[in-house]
Amino acid sequence: MxxxxxxxxxxxxxFQTYAKRDGDAETLSKRELKELLQAELPGFLESCASKEKENEEKVKQLVLGLDQDGDEKMDFSEFVIFITAVILMIHGLDPRPCQKTK
Amino acid sequence: MxxxxxxxxxxxxxFQTYAKRDGDAETLSKRELKELLQAELPGFLESCASKEKENEEKVKQLVLGLDQDGDEKMDFSEFVIFITAVILMIHGLDPRPCQKTK
Structure with missing residues (x-):
């Protein structure tokens, strides 16, 4: 390979490790995405928002922004596009540092 | 990690292994993308077109279709979106099998 x-x-x-937690292994719910981000991109949520409530709002807005079919869930294609955007943002290849978003 | x-x-x-071949490590040219696909997704080009000329046209069309900033080169974000689409197509999660395109 x-x-x-x-x-x-x-x-x-x-993707599947987290997606299957609610019984639907094809999509990530907002809760599953948050759990995935906390475990797989440690520090990401913390660097973007300091309080729990703001974290939830941040994830919700990110999911809605990339949820192309509007079902508030994220399929694998949407997930890969999302993660690429997040990692480019973290690594500074995107001019918008996440610290500036609130 | x-x-x-x-x-x-x-x-x-x-991405960088192939992108840097023309001296610009930030983007893939059509030639570099073709070399990458041949080495990293063996069988992909062959399954989509049987003749060399058709292969070149296929890659050109794919690059143009995903080249969001219109410079006929592919940056890392565009590459990840492209590869995700290609792999979902190969694995049958997309209803359009590549054999039907010519």
Whole structure:
């Protein structure tokens, strides 16, 4: 298996680990996405908002912003696009640092 | 490092391995993308077109379709979105099998 297929396989494993928690392994709910971000991108939620309520709002807004079919859940395609945006934001390749969002 | 960050790191390594061949490590040219697909998704180009000329046209159309800023090159964000679409197509999660395109 090539490196590219291995990396996509790992990403799909991570997605499914959290997606299946509510019985629907095809999509991430807002709660599942939050759990995934807390475990897999430690510090991300904390760096973007200091209080629990703000964290929830941040995740909700991020999900809504990338939830292309409007069902408030995130499928694997939406997840990969979302994670790419988040990681580019964290790594400073995007001019908008997350500290400036509130 | 978490599994999610490891998988994104591998994907970025693959991207840069091919992107830097023309001296610009930030974007993939059509030629670099074709070389990447041939090595990292073996069988993909062959399954979509049988002749060399058709392969080139297929890659050109795919790049143009996902080249959001219109410069005919693909940055890392565009690459991740593209690869996700390709892998979902190959794995049958998308209703449009690539054999039907010519």
């Amino acid at each position: 090539t490196k590219l297929l291995i990396s996509m396989g790992i990403m799909h494993d991570v | 978490t599994k999610l960050l490891i998988s994104m790191g591998i994907m970025h390594d693959v």
